[in-house]
Amino acid sequence: MSAAALALKGVSFSYTKRQVLDDVSFTLEPGEFCVLLGINGAGKTTLFSLITRLFVSRGGAIDIYGYDLHSQTRKALAQLGVVFQQPTLDLDLSLMQNLRYHCALQGLDSGELKARMQTVLDEIELGDRADDKVRALSGGQRRRVELVRALLHQPRLLLADEPTVGLDIHSRQAILQQVRKRCREDGIGVLWATHLVDEVETEDRLVVLHDGKVLAHGSARQIMQETGTDSVKQAFNSLTRSDAS
Incomplete structure (x- = not known):
């Protein structure tokens, strides 16, 4: 192999x-x-x-x-973890809700990963905005959330x-x-x-x-x-x- x-x-x-x-x-x-x-x-x-x-x-x-x-x-x-060319975050969900939805798609328990989700948001300096809707973020901030989301399941x-x-x-x-x-x-x-x-x-x-x-x-x-x-x-x-x- x-x-x-x-x-x-x-x-x-x-x-x-x-x-x-x-x-x-x-x-x-x-x-x-x-x-x-x-x-x-x-x-x-x-x-x-x-x-x-x-x-x-x-x-x-x-x-x-x-x-x-x-x-x-x-x-x-x-x-695989993937960040597509076109943005794929749901703008009307919060940062944390987007991460939880990703967990559901990957078959992961979002409750067990709650601490990890908060940690990755802290790492990109958005931990204090976990409950904000994505549409309130700048373009660069949205892309950083997409990246941590793609890495959340540890591909x-x-x-x-x-x-x-x-x-x-x-x-x-x-x-x-x-x-x-x-x-x-x-x-x-x-x-x-x-x-x-x-x-x-x-x-x-x-x-x-x-x-x-x-x-x-x-x-x-x-x-x-x-x-x-x-x-x-x-x-x-x-x-x-x-x-x-």
């Missing part, structure tokens, strides 16, 4: 005659923060939809901690699809710090999809996805060296044949 948090081999997908993913292969190890970097339309959200089983892959294999997503679907999905792999889009720089930094901390301390694998090159650190695992194909896979530092560039932005532009700047 593979020890990889996520292993994709030859994953392809098409909408009617338009191929969106073409032979996508890469691995993500436990404790790794892996950035899936690509412009809008590169295929990032489609790939997430395949990993979360919203779509069914017609080609290739997806393993999550050694569980084949096709033949061991429930065991594979049980390893071993977190998928985050463009989780900082539309947020100010300080909110983005706070969310990234929060997730990187969980990655370091809890040893979870993280697949972080974004089109924002400034969210990539040189020691991150980096997958460059463009027109449905993986153009590079390795540490960001390694990819910069291989492309002879001085920044992730320049490396990305070089790989995607844009004018480097």
Whole structure:
């Protein structure tokens, strides 16, 4: 059984005659923060939809901690925590009610996890607003609640699809710090999809996805060296044949 948090081999997908993913292969190890970097339309959200089983892959294999997503679907999905691109909190429920609802969906006893739910809200400095409705929060605060909710059942792999889009720089930094901390301390694998090159650190695992194909896979530092560039932005532009700047 593979020890990889996520292993994709030859994953392809098409909408009617338009191929969106073409032979996508890469691995993500436990404790790794892996950035899936690509412009809008590169295929990032489609790939997430395949990993979360919203779509069914017609080609290739997806393993999550050694569980084949096709033949061991429930065991594979049980390893996941997900933050989708579109917000999914109920705006008319309180923060705590949203967390309790998540527990119910996961088959968890919210009563037993009450202390943990309060702790995670305290960690993101929203403990004193546990009974406030979500609609009263800022966009950055809502995203932070979505992240702690995704981690509440202690998954071993977190998928985050463009989780900082539309947020100010300080909110983005706070969310990234929060997730990187969980990655370091809890040893979870993280697949972080974004089109924002400034969210990539040189020691991150980096997958460059463009027109449905993986153009590079390795540490960001390694990819910069291989492309002879001085920044992730320049490396990305070089790989995607844009004018480097």
